[in-house]
Amino acid sequence: DPLVGYYSDRLRSKWGRRHPFMYAAAIPVTLSFYFLWSPPDNLINNPHTIMGLFFYLLICAIIIRVFITFYEIPSIALGPELTANYVERTSLMSYRYFFGWFGGLTTYNLVWWYYAPKYETEIYTSGRFNPDLWPEWGLVAALLIFLGIVVTSLGTHKHIPNLIEPPKRKQKEIPEGFKDISIFNRTLTFNFPLPTLNLSFQGVLLYSIKLSFYVVFFWIFSNTLRIFGFIVASLFPNLIESLQQTEFFIRSLAKEVAETLTINRSYKFLFFCGLLVSVAGGIEAAFAVIFDSYFWELDDDEMLIRGTSIYLAPIIAIFLAPMFSDKFGKKQTVLSIWAFQIIFAALPFALRYWDLTYGTSLFPTNDSSYLLPVLCIHVVINVAAGIIVFSTMGSMIMDLVEDIQLETGRREEGILFSARTFADKAVSGFGLTLAGVILTFIAFPDNTQIREIYNGTVPSEILADLALWYIPICIVAFGSALIMVRGYTLSRNKHEENITNPDTKVWKGD
Secondary structure (H helix, E strand, C coil): CCCHHHHHHCCCCCCCCCCCHHHHHHHHHHHHHHHHCCCCCCHHHHHHHHHHHHHHHHHHHHHHHHHHHHHHHHHHHHHHHHHHHHHHHHHHHHHHHHHHHHHHHHHHHHHEEEEEHHHHCCCCCHHHHHHCCCHHHHHHHHHHHHHHHHHHHHHHHCCCHHHHCCCCCCCCCCCCHHHHHHHHCCCCCCCCCCCCCCHHHHHHHHHHHHHHHHHHHHHHHCCCCHHHHHHHHHHCCHHHHHHHHHHHHHHHHHHHHHHHHHHHHHHHHHHHHHHHHHHHHHHHHHHHHHHHHHHHHCHHEEEEHHHHCCHHHHHHHHHHHHHHHHCHHHHHHHHHHHHHHHHHHHHHHHHHHHHHHHHHCCCCCCCCCHHHHHHHHHHHHHHHHHHHHHHHHHHHHHHHHHHHHHCCCCCCCHHHHHHHHHHHHHHHHHHHHHHHHHHHHHHCCHHHHHHHHHCCCHHHHHHHHHHHHHHHHHHHHHHHHHHHHHHCCHHHHHHHHHHHHHCCCCCCCC
């Protein structure tokens, strides 16, 4: 992600900095997403090919993530260039979330509108559990993804002449002192501390163990690059200069990226906020289907109704997000709305946990006619609040572009957004893993056990345990992320001062 951000900030082409990456992503993302849902028949339901299926899915997932990066980072990095206005940036981000949610909801609701009824059988009374459903759904979803990438790329193509163009990069000469620190110019030397020797059997044995440990961890491990450089220099002496030039470029690149990401205090707080959100988001994503299917026991029609009701959420958010940013400021909007949303999101689960544990009736039961309307109202308010929060936070990062540019001389929207997407990809997997650990710890039954042993339901004590773990973990993770937002210090007045500064209109770095 940071490499794509780095190069999309610096690319010079007739299609600007961003659009070549966006166009290049369309076909690979479409094909890999389709193949993810359509593994070869000889890999399915065959215990001898389980590792083959694993690597097939792994490769497809990696290709999707790589090429989604080619689209997502340049696409979102366009935002600060399209408008510098404080409120319009929030509006732009809310539109992005609006169409993102509409596209995501449409692909999601296709399952309930069309595919689940189509694939119902005697074995799969709920069609969503029928494996034959997903290849056909994957094809339609892949085509919608292709359409989304192409339409947004073409739709913003007309703005290319008005976008900032980076300067032509000059070949940097290697400074004299660099050769002294180059991995390709070092000699192999033993430079690790030796342990003291005690002349006894136990002392000699201990000395041997310590010496082996030191050799492995203090020398071989720390000198891996130096050994590599020594071997390359010995075998290919003519390549030393070009290798040193490459090494110097990589070091310079890493230094620039590190400077951009660490020079601004407000950005660092938002970055760590994003890490915590990704962990909690991974847990939520892992538990979503479980809660719908077994905690609330929603059938396909009820999921369709609730899924359709969520369309109201981005419509509400697209109007409220810029209005709140204008009236209360972005930071205060995030702090207030998010604090409400964290508690509100957990409320139904907390009430149901209390009912399961203490026999109260604080929340409608699963056979109550009030359950579905209450869940629909809850999810609309919850999602709308979430969109307001995260679209506003996205525009807060946009506002930091000029603030950081005045310190570095470089305009690097791509790097700033890529660091957050990288963190999301890296850490959300931890949330999914943690969710799996929780399910194992509470002995949550698998689909076969639920169908054959528990007659399609999950015991209430297991559901109560699930809620008991889910509620505090999400509140703590999201609450900690909320606290991080307090470290954001860029005010509206400071932002408007930044965008009137002529130094933010040109690229002075490099």
